[in-house]
Amino acid sequence: MRSEDALANIDVAVLAGGLGTRIRGVLGDTPKVLAPIAGRAFLGHLLDYLSAYGSRRVVLCLGHLADRVTAWLARGDSAGTIDVVCQIEPRPLGTAGALGYVRKELRSGTVLVMNGDTFLDADLRAFVASHRLSGAEASVLCVTVDDASRFGRVEIGPDSRIRRFLEKAPGSGTINAGVYLFSAAFVDRFIAAGAVSLEADVLETLPPGTLNAHIAKARFLDIGTPESLAAAASVIAGRES
Template structure:
């Protein structure tokens, strides 16, 4: 997930991986394989993700599962986590949405802040630097943003001179800065997500935040999400260079 500067960068930070979605756009390719287990470069995407989180100093990951959760737990039984990394599985009883999944598993997160990431997203960024920038910002939430050449699939993020997010704009073609699907949330914000009954992180939490309250941390590293057949096919070419294997 990142190219860490130091091995202790994420030590003490619980990590929530949102991996309970139905994956409807890619079901024709994956069938009954959950998106987080999609094959990328000869191994499950989750394997790449856990290895890189461990290399960044992560010690505890909570997988927020739902659709086809048994496939993921079975894969974990056959593929132990990297040394030093504990993986906990939480399963939603029904589709709850990205914010709803976090709310359902709120008691599983013990750190402040918590790193939250989409289970279908890869970004070659320094998460230790992201954590440090979040701490300096004083914000309740930070959004990892990435500059891409083609932002047509994604909503753009408009960032002020102070490094705070002014608004999330509509999808438009051309280059731009987008939300990379990686966040640092304070314990207080997680508690509010529970209290408010939020369903979608994007619509009910991020887009409703007053302008200037969310911190943005921008990277220019490699980025891909594996949510479409086309992006899944391209994922190995993005992840392998970031892993140093080509």
Template sequence: MSAVKPAVLAGLNVAVLAGGLGTRLRGVLDDRPKILAPVAGRAFLDHLLDAFALAGVERVLLCLGHMADSVLSHLKVCKPALSVDCIVEPHPLGTGGALRYARSRLRGDRLLVVNGDTWLGFDLPRLAASFDPQVMAGTLVYVEVDDAGRYGRLDINHEERITAFLEKDATHHGGGMVNGGVYLLSDQLLDQLSAGTAISLERDFLEKLPPRTLHAFRASGPFIDIGTPESLAIAGSVVRQAMFGRAV
């Protein structure tokens, strides 16, 4: 991401999905939600907001649920460098339900959706510039990893269209292209999501779209999700390297 505020980001809606229960971190992170997990001496949320501000994003909408009060209290003291609005779901709605609940707060013809437990280095201005909401339904940001066994993998054709979502396969050995947890969705696709009943944005909606509906955008920066004790333990080194190297 660039320190310059490109015109291509003007009016871009950004939604961070941060309402999950964090069940895989129980026993490790019981006193706070995942997005406030301590990473490199700060809350993970602070790193995300700094990266978006550096990229030129002006406003972020946080979709909150589990332990939302902790996030609201944190925002009163952390003083982010961009505008942050929050919406708290009344009960667990899933990632698809969270976006449906937030629909009235989103304006414009495109929405950047980011999983709140994921750090991914990618060129946001280039992603935004490559996206035409008049002719494209959506773009999924992917990353190539050396060990893809713990992730669901993607099949991507030569036109950079997603042709299939492959189930997670622990017996898979070797690298692969995996979902980076970042999506740029057109207003029309968001309307389609809002008109349905999908609970999971990924499994119940994006993976159900006809093959080649979604474009694929490759991220070259560091990637980690903090959803397991093992990944959370090394997240600090990944974020420090990314920030000092200006990889995000």
């Protein structure tokens, strides 16, 4: 499998309906996914990243300030090789609820799900290969960070399966990077169960050993705070240089 073919037959769902309350003072009425970074909207960088791995279809799960995102797409600023579908939830539905709302637009047997306010330069070909080899219905992309205090850690066994999700604590650690590969059947089951939060209602409730973990050597960026947003340009510029 070539890198440029890794996502050729995998639809991508980007969760981008959050309110962005922590950085509203910086962005104002600009949604997080359109935060200006290195002279371009964050969504443009994200779509370029997906395009490099052969992505052909991206479903944007939108909510707050969705009209700004659709207007940006209408200007043609996104990667032209990707079919971008916008779905606007009528009210905040949660991360799992948002996937339920857009389920009809996800046509592939395996779906890549990712948060719309994080970025990492992970090798998605390796992630797809890990998922397929594991035989698991769901895989979590993980990274090791110097400061895991803002994120919940994951405990991973020698078989590369997640044993448990841990509480936030200071210091370095391996975290859930907010990028997932799910089988369509797995998605259908948690939608049918009425899950709202992908993390609390789905992932953290599964029996130990259910989830495959792929630890990537990658730089991880969460643009959800003013400090991390300010650091975003150097991270993205480093990847694109």
